[in-house]
Amino acid sequence: MDPQDLETLNALLEHDVGVSEKIKEQVKEFDKKVRIIVGILGKIHSTPSTLMPELLDSVDPVLLSCQDITTSIADVIPPDQFWRWKDMWSNSMRTAVYAAGLSEYLRNGSLLSLPRASEILGIKEEWKDRFSLPVEDYLHGLISMVNELSRYAINAVTLGQYEEPVRISKFVKEIFSGFTMLNLKNDSLRRRFDSLKYDLKKIEEVVYDVSLRKLVPPAQAMQ
Template sequence: MNTQLDYINDLLEKDSELRDKIRDEVHDLDKKTRVMAGILNKLHSTPPDKVAPLLDSVRPIIQSCQKNSSALAEIIPPNQFWRWKDMWSFSLRNAIFSAALVEYMTSRTLISLEQVSATLGIDDAWKDKFALTAEDYLHALITLVNELSRLAVNSVTMGDFDEPLKISTFVKDVFAGFSMLNLKNDTLRRRYDSLKYDLKKIEEVVYDISLRNLHGAKAQEVTPDPTKSSE
């Protein structure tokens, strides 16, 4: 009996040690995602000609996430991916979101699952220990659309009337892609439903720009005269 209890106690101690190692690595990844989120939030108040340097400051941080991916893959025992996955899902989704936003702002395209895996240094050979699931990827894309709906509104405030039109085209394509998926995950399904509100918000911004014929206009051309009261 004592031998059996000792064996069980040894297993519990090993699990506790492994959990602590994973938590430390995830904590470091989480710190990086918070830094990236803070920098990327500046997009909402950055003129278009200053966006490139801002994105350049994020790329090295994204690259450094490869160390965390490699470390987690080394820590997790074989065939235990699903056992520990929940410990890093939130942080990984935030890292995917940052990579996706940088890719959109750079190339105006959607980063693929394979691209983001390569960007974060996630090797397919680790799939039984540490991998990027379609669910985590889709959650990050929904966060991307949430952020772009904010950017569409704030771009107008910055006097950039072309950005909302670009965002509208991109988000409509993403929404069309989501519409073809058979989403059975309740959380993912609820978050997908929120995309309809983001799309509506963006369409309202685009409609207002079109109605006022501001497409292609410069900020100074439409800046109201502060000495004149609004009608």
């Protein structure tokens, strides 16, 4: 092999190693932030509805600080190489979407959109060839949110918030209906979609129980 070619190849390898190390450094910080957020959101299961706004407000600064991380990663990725490196931060990204989606539901009762999730994480349109929020990661985050809501539906009853499972049931049914209309070719995503059926079943069982015990009006439980 020509010595000049070897020198070129070595230079490319060293560059890739440099990019990889810089990404790892930022992803490590990303992981720290999402772990803090998940820890805070874990308290929803023992937090009365009157104190929920205060809890969610404590999530916002940490979630918004993830924008610094996304900016730093985007600055490292060479043009047109997003798909080469994206797996390094996918798990952190999905967790961040889960956190943003759960906060959105608990605060406003609405579904976090893909553009809004990108906005919260500070992802800019001009980064699309270097850093973006893939649809798959967004959907994984929503599934994780539903997984958590199925648990929250049970604990809400323990806290005396009997109407919450009914609201969650309606919300999750709409998400499930949306997923059934998607062409899910990603194997991991398709397998996780199956978990939504079990989550919905658990939530419906909670709604049935509170209805049977006349803790919510029957008409409301049937929505």
